Amino acid sequence: FPLTLREVRWPAGAAATVVGRALSSVGNVAVTKAQDDHASFEAKNKLHLPADLRPTTPYWLETPPEAGLYPVADPRLIGTPEADAPLRVEFVFAAGARTVTLVRPVSFKWTDPVMGERYRPLEITPAVSVRPDGDVLMFPDTDKAARALTVHLTAGVAGVSGTVRPMAPTGWSIEPASIPFSLPNKNSEASVTFHVRSAAKPGGAQPGVLHVVAEVGGAHLSRGIVRIEHAHIPTQTRLVDADVRLVPLALLTGGTRIGYLPGPGDEVPASLRLVGYDVTILGDDALVAGGAPALARFDAIVVGVRAFNTNDRLRTNHATLMAYVAAGGVLVVQYNTNNRLAPLSAAIGPYPFEIGRERVTDQEAAVTFVQDHHLALTMPNAITARDFDGWVQERGLYFAETWDAHYETVLSMHDPSEKPLAGSILWARHGKGTFVYTGLAFFRQLPDGVPGAFRLFANLLAGGHAPHGR
Numbered sequence: 001f002p003l004t005l006r007e008v009r010w011p012a013g014a015a016a017t018v019v020g021r022a023l024s025s026v027g028n029v030a031v032t033k034a035q036d037d038h039a040s041f042e043a044k045n046k047l048h049l050p051a052d053l054r055p056t057t058p059y060w061l062e063t064p065p066e067a068g069l070y071p072v073a074d075p076r077l078i079g080t081p082e083a084d085a086p087l088r089v090e091f092v093f094a095a096g097a098r099t100v101t102l103v104r105p106v107s108f109k110w111t112d113p114v115m116g117e118r119y120r121p122l123e124i125t126p127a128v129s130v131r132p133d134g135d136v137l138m139f140p141d142t143d144k145a146a147r148a149l150t151v152h153l154t155a156g157v158a159g160v161s162g163t164v165r166p167m168a169p170t171g172w173s174i175e176p177a178s179i180p181f182s183l184p185n186k187n188s189e190a191s192v193t194f195h196v197r198s199a200a201k202p203g204g205a206q207p208g209v210l211h212v213v214a215e216v217g218g219a220h221l222s223r224g225i226v227r228i229e230h231a232h233i234p235t236q237t238r239l240v241d242a243d244v245r246l247v248p249l250a251l252l253t254g255g256t257r258i259g260y261l262p263g264p265g266d267e268v269p270a271s272l273r274l275v276g277y278d279v280t281i282l283g284d285d286a287l288v289a290g291g292a293p294a295l296a297r298f299d300a301i302v303v304g305v306r307a308f309n310t311n312d313r314l315r316t317n318h319a320t321l322m323a324y325v326a327a328g329g330v331l332v333v334q335y336n337t338n339n340r341l342a343p344l345s346a347a348i349g350p351y352p353f354e355i356g357r358e359r360v361t362d363q364e365a366a367v368t369f370v371q372d373h374h375l376a377l378t379m380p381n382a383i384t385a386r387d388f389d390g391w392v393q394e395r396g397l398y399f400a401e402t403w404d405a406h407y408e409t410v411l412s413m414h415d416p417s418e419k420p421l422a423g424s425i426l427w428a429r430h431g432k433g434t435f436v437y438t439g440l441a442f443f444r445q446l447p448d449g450v451p452g453a454f455r456l457f458a459n460l461l462a463g464g465h466a467p468h469g470r
Contacts (some may be wrong), residue, residue, distance in 0.1 A: 002095070004094045005041055005092075006090040006092045007090075009091075047087070047123070057238050057239045058083075058085065059083045061256075088103050088104065088371075091104065105121065108121075125156050125158035125225055126223060126225075127156045127216055128154070128214045129154040130214045130222055130224040132150070133149070136247060137196060139198055140249055140250075142252065142276075143275075145197075147195070149174075149210070150191055150197055151242070152189065153183065153214065154225070155187060155330035157184075158186045160182075162214050164179050164181060164212065164214050165177065166211070170206075171199055172205070172246055174210075175386070186200075196210065208245075208246045209249065211242065225239060247449045251455055253276070253458050254461065254464075255462065257280075258461065259295060259300075259301040261306040268307065268446050269281060272446070284314070287313060287320045288317065292327055298329065298333060299465075302331070326431025327432060328432035329433045331433070332457075333435075337355070337398055338356070338398065349426070350430035353403035355399075357401075358398075358401060358423065360421060362394070362395065363391045365446065368411065373462040374408065379462060380462055381455040387452025391441075393444050394444070397441060399424050404428075409422040409423065409424075409426060411425055424438060442457050
């Protein structure tokens, strides 16, 4: 039998205005005459979406994850790659005396001059995207200055206005209390800045969460839009809460001028700046121009994760870094990888050591202090077991496996039922300075605002020096 399009059913509850070769039928389209074989049919509807549609975000991320678990409110979704499309259309065909219905999600189609025809799903997003410029604000107790909080606003519709109002937890104050905004066009952007400070006495501030709300016509909007866009996958959209964690910490430093040789995707420099370090990003030429004397202005130099794996210039200028250490500098090298497919044969420290593949994946694994009174654990911050509370995802990875006798180790840890590992920190004096290799996952802990990780990293940067300014 020939297949004939009879009806197009639009989403229930969506008001529709129909134009084209069709009739309106309570939001649906009734085709007025049978279509010829291979003939095209077009109906254009302007829909006003129901207010109760599920916002576009992965269903397993709608609520905050628990330890090892992503709660899902609707058990019917468990196991599916994503929730159903927010809007779907039914195409009703007649085949003789039978009726066939096909359901298709509403999506956007366009033609890319290079990629050809492309599609992306319909997104249900807020009228205003609210995005703080960071997830964490750190408040060292030695620095009483207010911290700036910038909130970025993006319009999802034209002609939207309202007021941004951060809601601070008890013991914290914000100035100003609110800021009005107006976004004339869809995709218009604006930024507003507040200043946050602790209202408690020194040492009395408690961690808390600041919640940013955009008040628009009686609605309270408090989520921002994050998109992952790559040519080889469909666009992924997530809504994130406009929350900022406020983290007080007791922190002393042995010097704040830091030179940083970044690794790929490195967020540690920005994290160090949050607690008062003056961080200068160093390019490859910094290891050549002026040599070690030009580096002497830094209290410490940090090498980012996997930097020796990815940076040829860093490997070839190893002698410059060692001369900097010998003259009195502190060099902290974060983890690098070493395996059969990509062996790391270049020297990293002043004395030989070999990086293994050992790691501690349990973020709550017990940590044993091998040398309680070692400078890495006492100067300038007295490290205790509490400094390893609240670590995220793991303790560390690519620990040192073997090392020269010049190196000292200070910590031991292991996953359940596995052998103790001592290579998370190697510490060695070289000339007048200090060299440190660490496989501890500071690259995860510092961006996440883990106080104890900041305190321990500050000790490594101090390299045994007394607290700054004393």
